[in-house]
Amino acid sequence: MKLFARPFFWLIVAVTLLYALLPTLGQNVTLRETLVLSAIYIILAANLNLMIGYTGYVNFGSIVFFGLGGYLTLWLVGGHHWGLYPAVLLAGAVTSLLAFLLGIGVLRLRGAYFALATIGINEAVKDFVANFDPWGGAEGIFLPFTAFKAMGGPGKALWTVYLLIVLVMGLSLLVAYLVKRSKFGLGLFAIREDEDAAMVLGVKAPLFKTLVYSLSAFLPAVAGGLYFFKNGSIIPDEAFNLHLSIEAIVMVMLGGQGTVTGAAVGAALYERLRGLLLTIPGLSNFHLVIAGVLLLLIILFAPGGLMGWLYRAWPRLRRVLE
Amino acid sequence: MPEILASVLDGLLIGLVYGLAAIGLTLIFGVMDVVNLAHGAVIALGMFAVYLLFGAGLHPYLGLFVVALIGLAFGVVVYLVAVRPIINAPPLMTLLSTFSVSMIIIGVGTAVWSTSPYNVNFPVTTLRILGYTVTSARLVAALAAVLVTGFLYYFLYRTTLGKAVRAVANNREAAELMGIPSQQILAISFGIGTALAMLSGALIATLFPFTILSGGIYELKSFVASVLGGLGNPTGALFGGVILGLIEGSVAPFIKISWTNVIEFVIFVLILLFFPTGLFGGRR
Amino acid sequence: MSRVILEVDHLTKAFGGLLAVNDVSFQMYEGEILGLIGPNGAGKTTLFNLVNGVYKPTRGHVRFLSQEITGLPPYEVVKRGLARTHQIVRPLNEMTVLENVVVGACFGAENLGLEPAARVAEEVLAFVGLAEYRDTLAGKLNLALKKRLEVARALAARPKLLLLDEVLAGLNPAEVERMLGVIRRIREQGISILMIEHIMQAIMSLSDRVVVLNFGQKLAEGKPEEVASDPRVIEAYLGDPEMAKKILEEEA
Numbered sequence: 121m122k123l124f125a126r127p128f129f130w131l132i133v134a135v136t137l138l139y140a141l142l143p144t145l146g147q148n149v150t151l152r153e154t155l156v157l158s159a160i161y162i163i164l165a166a167n168l169n170l171m172i173g174y175t176g177y178v179n180f181g182s183i184v185f186f187g188l189g190g191y192l193t194l195w196l197v198g199g200h201h202w203g204l205y206p207a208v209l210l211a212g213a214v215t216s217l218l219a220f221l222l223g224i225g226v227l228r229l230r231g232a233y234f235a236l237a238t239i240g241i242n243e244a245v246k247d248f249v250a251n252f253d254p255w256g257g258a259e260g261i262f263l264p265f266t267a268f269k270a271m272g273g274p275g276k277a278l279w280t281v282y283l284l285i286v287l288v289m290g291l292s293l294l295v296a297y298l299v300k301r302s303k304f305g306l307g308l309f310a311i312r313e314d315e316d317a318a319m320v321l322g323v324k325a326p327l328f329k330t331l332v333y334s335l336s337a338f339l340p341a342v343a344g345g346l347y348f349f350k351n352g353s354i355i356p357d358e359a360f361n362l363h364l365s366i367e368a369i370v371m372v373m374l375g376g377q378g379t380v381t382g383a384a385v386g387a388a389l390y391e392r393l394r395g396l397l398l399t400i401p402g403l404s405n406f407h408l409v410i411a412g413v414l415l416l417l418i419i420l421f422a423p424g425g426l427m428g429w430l431y432r433a434w435p436r437l438r439r440v441l442e
Numbered sequence: 443m444p445e446i447l448a449s450v451l452d453g454l455l456i457g458l459v460y461g462l463a464a465i466g467l468t469l470i471f472g473v474m475d476v477v478n479l480a481h482g483a484v485i486a487l488g489m490f491a492v493y494l495l496f497g498a499g500l501h502p503y504l505g506l507f508v509v510a511l512i513g514l515a516f517g518v519v520v521y522l523v524a525v526r527p528i529i530n531a532p533p534l535m536t537l538l539s540t541f542s543v544s545m546i547i548i549g550v551g552t553a554v555w556s557t558s559p560y561n562v563n564f565p566v567t568t569l570r571i572l573g574y575t576v577t578s579a580r581l582v583a584a585l586a587a588v589l590v591t592g593f594l595y596y597f598l599y600r601t602t603l604g605k606a607v608r609a610v611a612n613n614r615e616a617a618e619l620m621g622i623p624s625q626q627i628l629a630i631s632f633g634i635g636t637a638l639a640m641l642s643g644a645l646i647a648t649l650f651p652f653t654i655l656s657g658g659i660y661e662l663k664s665f666v667a668s669v670l671g672g673l674g675n676p677t678g679a680l681f682g683g684v685i686l687g688l689i690e691g692s693v694a695p696f697i698k699i700s701w702t703n704v705i706e707f708v709i710f711v712l713i714l715l716f717f718p719t720g721l722f723g724g725r726r
Numbered sequence: 727m728s729r730v731i732l733e734v735d736h737l738t739k740a741f742g743g744l745l746a747v748n749d750v751s752f753q754m755y756e757g758e759i760l761g762l763i764g765p766n767g768a769g770k771t772t773l774f775n776l777v778n779g780v781y782k783p784t785r786g787h788v789r790f791l792s793q794e795i796t797g798l799p800p801y802e803v804v805k806r807g808l809a810r811t812h813q814i815v816r817p818l819n820e821m822t823v824l825e826n827v828v829v830g831a832c833f834g835a836e837n838l839g840l841e842p843a844a845r846v847a848e849e850v851l852a853f854v855g856l857a858e859y860r861d862t863l864a865g866k867l868n869l870a871l872k873k874r875l876e877v878a879r880a881l882a883a884r885p886k887l888l889l890l891d892e893v894l895a896g897l898n899p900a901e902v903e904r905m906l907g908v909i910r911r912i913r914e915q916g917i918s919i920l921m922i923e924h925i926m927q928a929i930m931s932l933s934d935r936v937v938v939l940n941f942g943q944k945l946a947e948g949k950p951e952e953v954a955s956d957p958r959v960i961e962a963y964l965g966d967p968e969m970a971k972k973i974l975e976e977e978a
Contacts (some may be wrong), residue, residue, distance in 0.1 A: 126900050223592075225715050226600045230535045232477040233673075243662055244707030251700050292618045303832050310829045313818035320812070322804040322833030354523055366541060373538065387919065405553035411842060412545030419539045420527050 121336065124145045128297060128380075128442050135291030135384070140283055152282050154334060156350070161387035164364070166292040166380065170336040173371065173378035174305060175329060176312030177227070178235045180365060181242030182340065186213045187359030189341025190348035195319040195351060196262040199254075204281075205340045208345035209219075216334050217340035223333035227326065230315070238364065245434035246360035256436040266424060281350045285343060293337045296380045297442055299335075308332055309378075376427025381441040383427060448574050451494055451689040457582035457687015459645050461703030462587040464679035465594065466665035472674030473611040474629040475533065476525060479540040482661025483547035484636050488513065488643025489652045490555065494571025496562050502648050506586065506637070509644045510637045523630045529628065551654035556639070561651040583645040590641060591680055598676075607631050611674075638662075659703075666710040672720025682720070730792070731887055732777070732808075732919050737786035739769075746772040748779045748853070748942040754887075759909075761933035761950070763926075765962060770922045771813055771943040774889050778810045779803045779922075790887065797957045807835045810889035811876035813922070819865030821920055823856055826864045826875055827882045834883025847882055854878045854908050870901040872884070877908060881917075888912065888923040894928055902928065930954065938962070 123129050136425035139159055143152035164186065171179045192211035196202040202210075226237045250258045271277035299305040307328050308316035319325050329395075348354040367390065375386025422429055430436055463485060469644050470478045478484075488509055496506035522537040566579045593659045598604040609617040618624050642658065664679075667686050671678020689709075711721070732754040739747040747769045754760045762770050763881045777788050779800040787796045790808055791832045801859040802811075811828075818826050827850055831843035838846060854874045860866065864875060873893050880888055890909070894902050906928060914920060923929040928934065938946040938953055940962040946953050953959055 176532075176534075177855055180537075184457060185967070191945075226711070229714055229718065232471075232475075232537065233714055233718060235533075235537055236477065236669065237711055238664070240660070240707045240710045240714070244711065247700065247707065251698065251704065303843075306829055306832060306840070309821060313820055314816050317812070317816035318829070319803065319819065320780065320800045320810060321830050322801045322883060323829065324801045324833075326798075366545075369538065373753070380567055402666075407550065408545050408549030408550060410549075412542040412549060414546065415542035416524060416539055419535055419542065421604040423531070423535065424688070 122141055122198065123298075127440060129294075131173060132290060132293045132297060135284060135293070139286045139289065141377040143282070144279070150284075152279075154391075156285055156347075157322060157395075158391040159285050159344060159387050160347055161284075161368070161391045162289050162384050163292045163342055163370060163401065164368040165291075165375070165383040166296045167336045168368045169296060169372050169377060169380075169383040170299060170308075170332050172302055172372055173383065174308040174312060174314075175300065176330055177334070178369070179231075179238045179328065179333075180235050180369070181238035181240075182336065182368060183362065184238075184242040184245050184360055184366035185215050185219065185340040186344035186364075187249075187335040187354075187356075187361075188245065189216070189344030190263070190354045190359050191255055192341075193345030194263060194354050197267050198261055198263045204346075204349055208284075208342045208349075211340045211345045212342040218288040219332035219337035220330055225324075225330040227333060242360055242362055242365065246356050248360075249250075249360070250356040252269035258356060260359075263349065263352045266353075272282060278350060281346050285350075287347050288339055288343045288346065292343075293384060295335070295339065295381065299332075300380060300442055304328065304331070312378075348364050358412060370411060370418075371423055372387075373415065373418050373423075376425030376429075379425075379427040382425050382427035446692065446695050449694045450688060451576065452580065453573055453687040453689070453691015453694070454684060454692070455580045455687070455707055456649070457684040458584040458587040458680070459642055459649075459683070460660070460663050460667050460686050461646070461680035461683025462590055463642035464537070464664040464671070464683045465591060465676045467661075467664045468668035468671070468674055468679040469594075469638065470632055472676070473607060473635075474525075474529065476529075476536040476632075476714030477533070477633065478541065478632075479537055479661075479663055480520065480543040480547065481540075481639050482659075484513070484516075484639040484657065485518070485546040485552075485646070485660045485664075486551060486652070486654050486657030487547060488640030489647035489656060490551065490560070490654070491640060492644035492647050493560055493562050496564065502562050502564055502644070503586075505581065506641060506644055509640050513640035515705040516632040517558070517633035520636065521632035523706075525632060526625065527539055530563050530674075540685065548654060555654050556654040557653050557655055559653050562647050564648070569580035577649075580646050583649055586645055587642070589616070590638065591676075594638070594676065597634075603627075603630070612722035613640035618628045662710075663706070666706050666713075668720075669710060669713050670721055675720065679722050728758075730754070731756045731790070732756075732920065733787075733789040733792075734773075735775065735789065737773070737776055737788065738784045739772055740784045745942050747783075749943045750942070750943065750947040752920060752937050752947055754920060755918060756886075756918055757913075758934045759766065759913055759921065759932050761929040761936040762920060762922045762939065763924075763929060764935060764939035764945070766942075768939040770939055771891060771933055772942075774810060774891055774920075774922065775941065777803075779887060800952050801833065804834055804883050804885070805837065805873075807884070807886035808889070809834065809880035809883040809885035809887075810882050811891055811893055813891040813895070815869070815872040815876050817864035817872050817875055818869065819863065820917060822861050822901055823864050823867070823875060823878075824851065824860040830879035830882035831884075832883070836884050846884070847878075850878045850882045853881070853911070855904070861931055863975075868895050868916060873897065873905065874908070877905075877912075881912065885917060887918045887920065890919060890923075892922050892924060894923055894925050897898075906932065914919075 139155055143155055168182045171177045189211045192214055193207045195205040229237050249255055268277040269276040271280055309322040309323050311325050315325050370384050371386040371390045374390055376382030394407055397410055468479050470476055491512055492502050492505045492507045495508055496502050520543055525536055528535045532587050566577050568575055568577050598608055606622045606627050609622055610624050614624050667682030668679040670682030670685055693702055730753050731793055734750060734752050737750045762769055773808040777781050777800045780857055781844055782797045790806055824847055827847035828843045831838050851860055854877055856874055857876055895906055933950055936950050936953045938959050946956045946959050
């Protein structure tokens with residue numbers, strides 16, 4: 121596949137540049153803080169989509185990768201004076217490897233059993249970390265101010281980390297796109313449709329599932345490292361927030377599972393919606409309710425999400441938007 | 443040694459309440475293959491229901507009867523709105539729809555009660571049984587759990603409606619061919635499962651302080667208990683709950699209480715992996 | 727005589743106390759069409775599942791082109807050149823007909839990349855007469871077309887041996903004729919075929935030899951006309967009067 125000849129590739133590049141440039145040009149910190157959340161959501165949704173949308177395995181605990189990445193990074197940077205770059209890469213690699221090993225086991229489970237196990241894993245890891253003294257137990261890890269020095273002080277470091285998060289966002293979309301257009305992706309979609317039939321057709325389902333589970337852990341872990349480095353601290357409840365995990369599912373469903381555009385648009389929309397609800401007085405307490413109603417409405421009336429609806433209205437869109 | 447035995451006894455009693463909660467979850471799964479992710483939120487609703495009734499002057503133990511009826515009605519409504527339209531869709535859909543119900547309940551609950559703790563403050567005595575000290579509340583909660591379970595079994599095995607529930611659980615199509623109105627049965631089963639969850643929440647509220655988020659931990663305990671007993675198997679779920687309570691009771695004197703969750707979830711994942719049909723055999 | 731392509735050796739599968747397949751042995755030769763018949767519940771589909779690795783046998787061996795394939799998972803079996811169809815069709819519903827067949831080509835014996843696989847898939851679709859449906863979602867096809875899609879996917883794997891599980895069942899006479907044509911042309915390509923079929927006329931006219939299963943055991947083996955006149959076979963089918971009648975009619 122000639123990547124540079126594909127319009128969708130350039131669309132990903134354009135969106136990434138937009139996120140990178142919009143706040144940077146005017147040094148707009150408020151916009152940056154909005155977009156960082158948007159970018160994180162897109163990263164989580166795009167990677168979760170590899171499991172839910174491509175493979176048909178509902179990972180309720182995908183946030184465990186984000187949290188582990190955050191913890192590993194802050195532990196390396198804060199406790200062992202590593203630089204940020206090697207720390208996030210190692211955190212991503214270790215999390216991905218853990219996911220691979222874990223996947224060999226839990227991916228033998230299907231349907232509701234798998235979903236339950238993923239919740240169990242996230243909760244087990246959260247409770248473990250909350251009791252794990254080297255990582256600060258329930259108090260978590262605080263980064264000393266000196267950690268930002270190597271990057272030219274906190275002000276400059278926050279901008280750098282923002283751009284890195286946007287880069288990870290672009291990479292997440294690119295990975296989602298490349299997987300979808302690959303033989304590997306074709307095998308995943310076959311598993312989603314009918315795992316037993318896919319195996320009879322020659323798809324090595326156990327290996328494919330484990331690989332995609334592991335892949336879906338890498339970039340969220342890196343993003344977790346960057347995000348919590350930016351925050352300067354990490355605690356178990358924020359790192360392994362099961363709610364965010366489920367919100368990521370809402371984003372994927374909102375945009376349309378199985379499509380790259382859908383996951384990204386769903387995430388960005390959800391972030392806007394959430395932001396809107398939080399700022400409207402009287403509604404801020406109800407954002408969970410509204411998200412719940414929204415999810416229920418999508419499931420009942422538009423299971424294909426936004427992209428499903430768009431594709432039905434304009435079938436030719438299928439050729440442009442992945 | 444006596445402290446350990448007392449702790450184990452406490453665990454056994456609370457385990458029966460976990461078991462009751464787990465039966466609510468496993469019954470719904472057994473009848474319609476739906477994992478009810480609103481389970482925890484419903485447990486929390488049960489806590490607040492008994493709290494409100496107590497505030498209105500009703501003794502918590504009398505309040506249980508009202509809570510059961512509210513649970514039945516609420517469960518039927520949830521079924522009709524969020525489950526029935528997608529009962530034949532892939533399992534992901536019912537997982538998500540019941541989860542959305544959970545978000546709505548927790549959201550409304552947070553807006554109304556915030557997330558600060560509440561408790562049902564009624565006189566509790568301590569009893570000495572065979573030399574062990576037990577609070578009356580714990581004893582009554584365990585007894586109530588056993589009675590409700592017994593009542594459920596009477597219903598399932600001795601009444602026509604209960605037999606219809608079992609028939610639908612066994613094979614929905616065949617039951618329909620026999621003239622059983624399966625949609626009504628599914629709605630009633632969801633109602634019963636919800637009522638059991640609310641009852642267990644109400645019982646827990648007589649023992650400990652609670653918040654609107656407290657249901658979450660009991661939902662997870664229900665998963666662990668019902669998976670231990672085999673998803674879809676009510677007796678298994680009760681035993682699963684008891685095992686869970688016994689584990690908690692026997693490790694409590696030795697380690698920090700927060701480690702018990704880690705142990706439980708590790709057991710949970712291991713059981714799912716190696717005994718996916720549970721220790722007592724379930725439905726797959 | 728040509729080379730042995732498939733050897734089923736004392737194959738046994740127990741489900742709990744039930745012996746679904748009980749000590750079955752037979753050989754198949756290259757280029758042959760071997761019919762596998764027997765009353766309902768005789769263990770035919772279970773035997774297929776044992777041969778292509780969906781089930782692991784309790785006892786016994788399966789050898790394909792003299793290689794041991796016993797207990798290999800299905801995706802390894804198809805890579806060695808042994809593909810199958812399902813009695814109850816299993817299309818990948820939300821994927822197009824072409825994509826379904828590309829899956830078969832990509833992950834089959836030749837392990838093709840996406841582009842060569844697409845070429846093979848187009849070719850196979852034309853071969854089975856599904857070309858005009860290439861962009862239809864597989865779930866939207868009718869049963870006859872879904873059966874052809876099953877065959878197309880299996881063929882796209884470029885197998886040396888094809889297991890066909892009741893590809894004629896549920897088809898109307900015109901569709902049966904069409905499928906028979908496809909099967910003959912597959913054989914002309916040199917692909918060996920092991921087929922389960924209930925339509926006796928078809929199996930008797932297509933097969934070089936027939937193996938009869940009953941209650942999980944091999945009851946008889948031989949040329950179609952020999953088997954049809956075997957009194958034990960007729961007796962086995964007497965529990966299934968219609969089938970017995972058909973066999974007797976063909977006798978006459």
